[in-house]
Amino acid sequence: MSAQTAPSARTPRSSVTAWISQQRVMVALALLIGFGALRYEHFLGAYNVLSVLRYNSMFALTSLGMTFVIMTAGIDLSVGTTAACASVVSAMLSSYGLVPGLLGGLAVGLGVGVLNGFMVVRLRLVPFIATLSGMLVASGTGLLLAHNQSVSVSYDTDFTWLGQGDWLGFPTPAWIALAAYIYGSIVLNYTPFGRHVLAVGGNEEASRLMGLPVNRVTFLTYVQSSVFASLAGVILAAQFGAGQPAEGVGWELFSIAAVVVGGTLLTGGAGSVATSLAGVMLLGLIFNVLNFENGMGWISLSAYWQSVVRGVFLMVVVMAGPGMGLRFARIARSKSG
Amino acid sequence: MTDAPTISTKGARFDFASFFRRYAAVAALVVLLAFNFAVTPNFASWQTLNVNMTQVATIVIVSVGMTLVIATGGIDLSVGSLMAISGALAPLIFLSAFGRAYPLLGDLLAFVIPVAVAGLFGAFNGWFITRFKVQPIVATLVLFIAGRGIGQVMTNGNLQVFKNPIFQFVGLGRIFGVPFQVVIMLILVAAAAWTLRRTLFGRQVLSVGGNERAARLAGVPVASVKRWVYAVSGLCAGIAGLVVVSINSSSDANLVGLGMELDAIAAVAVGGTPFTGGQASVVGTLLGALLIQLVRYTLLANGVPDAAALVVKGAIIAGAVWSQQRGQTS
Numbered sequence: 001m002s003a004q005t006a007p008s009a010r011t012p013r014s015s016v017t018a019w020i021s022q023q024r025v026m027v028a029l030a031l032l033i034g035f036g037a038l039r040y041e042h043f044l045g046a047y048n049v050l051s052v053l054r055y056n057s058m059f060a061l062t063s064l065g066m067t068f069v070i071m072t073a074g075i076d077l078s079v080g081t082t083a084a085c086a087s088v089v090s091a092m093l094s095s096y097g098l099v100p101g102l103l104g105g106l107a108v109g110l111g112v113g114v115l116n117g118f119m120v121v122r123l124r125l126v127p128f129i130a131t132l133s134g135m136l137v138a139s140g141t142g143l144l145l146a147h148n149q150s151v152s153v154s155y156d157t158d159f160t161w162l163g164q165g166d167w168l169g170f171p172t173p174a175w176i177a178l179a180a181y182i183y184g185s186i187v188l189n190y191t192p193f194g195r196h197v198l199a200v201g202g203n204e205e206a207s208r209l210m211g212l213p214v215n216r217v218t219f220l221t222y223v224q225s226s227v228f229a230s231l232a233g234v235i236l237a238a239q240f241g242a243g244q245p246a247e248g249v250g251w252e253l254f255s256i257a258a259v260v261v262g263g264t265l266l267t268g269g270a271g272s273v274a275t276s277l278a279g280v281m282l283l284g285l286i287f288n289v290l291n292f293e294n295g296m297g298w299i300s301l302s303a304y305w306q307s308v309v310r311g312v313f314l315m316v317v318v319m320a321g322p323g324m325g326l327r328f329a330r331i332a333r334s335k336s337g
Numbered sequence: 338m339t340d341a342p343t344i345s346t347k348g349a350r351f352d353f354a355s356f357f358r359r360y361a362a363v364a365a366l367v368v369l370l371a372f373n374f375a376v377t378p379n380f381a382s383w384q385t386l387n388v389n390m391t392q393v394a395t396i397v398i399v400s401v402g403m404t405l406v407i408a409t410g411g412i413d414l415s416v417g418s419l420m421a422i423s424g425a426l427a428p429l430i431f432l433s434a435f436g437r438a439y440p441l442l443g444d445l446l447a448f449v450i451p452v453a454v455a456g457l458f459g460a461f462n463g464w465f466i467t468r469f470k471v472q473p474i475v476a477t478l479v480l481f482i483a484g485r486g487i488g489q490v491m492t493n494g495n496l497q498v499f500k501n502p503i504f505q506f507v508g509l510g511r512i513f514g515v516p517f518q519v520v521i522m523l524i525l526v527a528a529a530a531w532t533l534r535r536t537l538f539g540r541q542v543l544s545v546g547g548n549e550r551a552a553r554l555a556g557v558p559v560a561s562v563k564r565w566v567y568a569v570s571g572l573c574a575g576i577a578g579l580v581v582v583s584i585n586s587s588s589d590a591n592l593v594g595l596g597m598e599l600d601a602i603a604a605v606a607v608g609g610t611p612f613t614g615g616q617a618s619v620v621g622t623l624l625g626a627l628l629i630q631l632v633r634y635t636l637l638a639n640g641v642p643d644a645a646a647l648v649v650k651g652a653i654i655a656g657a658v659w660s661q662q663r664g665q666t667s
Contacts, residue, residue: 075474077599123659126612128412132599133655140647148644249596253414257478266472304489311483318471318479 024320025263025278032285040292048288050171054163054239056284057173058083058232060277063255063262064177064184065225067276070259071188072201072221073268074120074127078134079229080251082112084244085142086233088151091243095154098162102234109230112138113223120222121215131222135252142245151243163239173235177277180228184273197221201268257310258283261317283310362607362624362657369631377638387516391584393630394518397623398577399594399601400608401525402459402570404622407605408533409566410546410614411466411473416574416601418484419458420594423451423578425488428497428588431504444503452575458484459571463564477567481598488590497588508583518580522623525573530619542566546614603650604629607657629653 036043062079069076090105112134119130153160165172188194196217199207208214232251237243256266262279264271287306294300373380399416406413427447430436436443458480465476510517533539541562544552553559574594582588608625610617632653636646 119655119659123655124662125655125658128602128612129606129654129658132603133651135599136647136651136654140644140649140651143644143647144642148642253478253481256474257482260475260478266475302490302493304486304494307486308483308490309486311479311481311486314475314482315465315479318475319469 025261025275025282025317029278029282029285032282032289036285036289036292040289040296043288043292050174052284052288053174053177054171056280057171057177058235058239059251059254059258059284060177060280061180061228061232061235062225062251063258063276063280064180064273065221065228066252066255067184067259067262067264067271067273068188068197068221069127069225070201070256070264070266071197071268071271072218073204073266074201074218074221075131075256075266076116076222076225076229077128077131077252078112078116078138079225079232079255080248081135081139081142082109082226082229082248083233083236083251084246084248085112085138085145086230087237087247088142088146088243088245090159090234091151091153091237092145094157094159094237097157098159101153101157101159101237102162105230105234105237106227107230108138108141108233109227110223111226112230113226116226117219117222121219134226139245139248146243146245148245150245151237153237153241153243155241160238160241163235163237164241173239176231176235180231181273181277188273193217193220198269198271201270203269254283257314261314282313286310286313362609362621362628365653365657366624366628366631369628369635373631373635373638377635380638383514387519389627389630389634390519390522391516392634393626394516394522395577395580396597396600396604396630397522397626398518398525398573398580399570399597400604400622400626401529401619402566402573403598403601404605404608404610404617404619405529405533405542405566406473406570407602407610407612408542408546408614408617409563410549410612411563411566412477412602412612413459413462413567413570414474414477414598415458415462415480415484416570416577417594417597418481418488419455419571419574420578420581420597421485421488421590421592422458422491423455423575424582424588424593425492425497425590426451426454427504427579427582428499429491431501432497432499440503444501447504448507448579451579452572455575455578456568456572459574460564460568462571463567466567467560467563485590488593492588492590494591498586499588500586505583505586508580508585518584521576521580525576526619526623533617533619538562538565543615543617546617548615600629603654607654609661611661625657628657 042048062083066076066079086105086108089108090101093104094101115137116131116134119125119133120127123130125133162172162176167175188197196207196212199210199212200214200217204214233248236247258279259271259276260266260279261282262272262275262277264276286309287303290301290303290306290309379385399420403413403416430450431440431443431447433443436447462473462477462480465471465479466473469476506517507521508518512520533542541552541557544555544557545559545562549559574597577597578593581593604626605622606612606625607628608618608621608623610621629650632649633646636649637643
């Protein structure tokens with residue numbers, strides 16, 4: 001029933017459901033930030049805000065690519081190891097400067113993305129299996145290139161600026177993530193590609209019959225996801241001063257969780273870019289708030305509780321998820337009609 | 338093709354062509370074995386067999402439950418985390434004051450409670466999926482994230498080292514020279530294969546995966562079938578968690594079962610069980626896991642680095658699933 005209306009769900013008129021789920025995650029984020037700001041002295045202090053932004057920008061990037069893939073009703077399990085592999089390559093090239101390091105990392109993303117896209121579109125593999133395979137290939141390649149060790153980044157060039165630097169008082173990675181989300185938002189809402197992504201996710205068969213370039217759209221979402229993941233990998237290398245072939249474990253599922261918390265449905269056809277960012281920030285801030293709460297001395301929860309809290313949070317979001325949105329939509333419809 | 342034969346592919350009639358189509362893994366396995374007998378030194382030994390079987394056992398044990406889940410058209414991402422919970426719980430029990438005071442009872446409970454707890458968490462997955470109509474991948478993501486955290490919180494993230502011959506029989510013991518976990522693996526595979534083929538529950542699992550609406554209309558208790566399937570997956574993960582900590586003589590909730598969900602799913606996929614549900618082959622899953630394991634062993638035994646083996650594993654998974662799909666559409 002909602003499948004047919006889903007592709008248009010983001011246009012303001014018909015999208016009570018999307019609007020509510022969008023507001024919900026924003027409200028939750030605002031509440032969490034408000035809670036932190038009132039309760040902890042340094043929560044909104046420059047140091048905390050900037051370090052939270054710096055660290056979570058990597059997950060913001062992987063989640064952005066994931067959002068598009070999930071909107072086509074696909075999934076990308078390779079983002080974590082693609083980031084790891086890209087961090088290795090960019091670290092190896094960092095002695096040549098910022099641009100070669102960046103481009104080298106992005107090339108990894110391009111390669112993995114083309115591989116994933118090829119397997120999904122040409123070989124018609126289930127996205128789960130295709131990107132699982134891509135995940136192993138990226139992981140193995142990264143480990144091979146790095147000889148199973150972390151690769152030091154050169155500090156002689158300005159490469160580390162990408163992860164550790166600031167611009168106009170804000171961390172460079174945060175600017176990169178912000179730019180990526182503005183790009184993502186524009187692409188989704190104002191370009192044919194964005195509309196096609198939603199249409200393919202809503203009903204692939206119908207999109208094909210309508211003459212939409214389904215294969216190309218699907219292919220490009222996987223390439224885009226891997227490129228964003230590799231950008232996260234470049235930032236990883238620059239931020240921690242090393243290419244880390246064994247990093248990125250679990251990033252894919254964290255990103256999926258962030259997208260789901262953001263209200264984008266795994267069934268595809270509907271979703272929003274901004275709410276994924278809110279999802280990333282929510283999951284990231286849970287850890288932050290937990291640290292502050294420990295600092296207050298009232299409780300002493302180990303860092304391990306963050307996973308439990310994140311999991312419970314995801315559960316609550318899912319329970320209150322589309323079902324609740326639909327109920328509101330139905331109420332709204334019955335009132336207006 | 339109508340729906341009925343799809344569901345009953347695993348029935349009494351044995352179709353040789355479709356057998357080979359679906360068990361592309363078998364052919365690859367035979368080729369690999371032949372290659373190893375010819376090339377790899379000391380391949381044809383009892384020890385090589387034991388090493389490989391021991392390594393593959395935990396993956397197969399988890400994959401048995403995963404096969405049932407995928408047969409209903411679902412997926413279970415939480416198995417690795419449930420292994421961590423069960424692996425963390427067992428030493429807590431037999432190392433506790435109670436466990437030390439009553440060693441035998443403590444060891445017995447160290448088997449039963451962790452597996453039961455993992456099963457309950459599995460049942461929770463099923464309840465969550467059926468009660469709230471949540472997609473399995475999202476629903477089990479909850480315990481994937483929270484489950485390992487629960488294991489870490491229980492042990493405070495500490496490594497638990499132990500030496501307990503009775504408990505560790507599950508990972509180190511042998512029956513007539515066969516490692517005990519291999520025995521468990523074979524029993525579970527046989528039980529699951531028999532259940533799928535010969536029991537009402539097995540038919541219900543396949544019918545739910547084949548066409549959920551039709552199954553519901555035909556009077557199959559869809560929700561209850563799904564809950565059981567996830568509970569079984571949890572139980573299997575619980576057993577696998579015990580095996581892993583026994584082998585290691587230690588339990589580290591940060592590491593036990595890490596990445597197991599994807600290994601298990603890969604084994605199921607290579608084994609010829611499609612993600613769409615409605616068809617399943619537990620024996621195929623066993624073969625799929627053996628194939629992945631044997632490829633890795635072959636490469637490592639012939640001096641190929643582990644990282645390269647990962648790349649090959651990726652190619653094998655994609656290639657196997659691709660060839661099955663071609664077989665089905667042609």
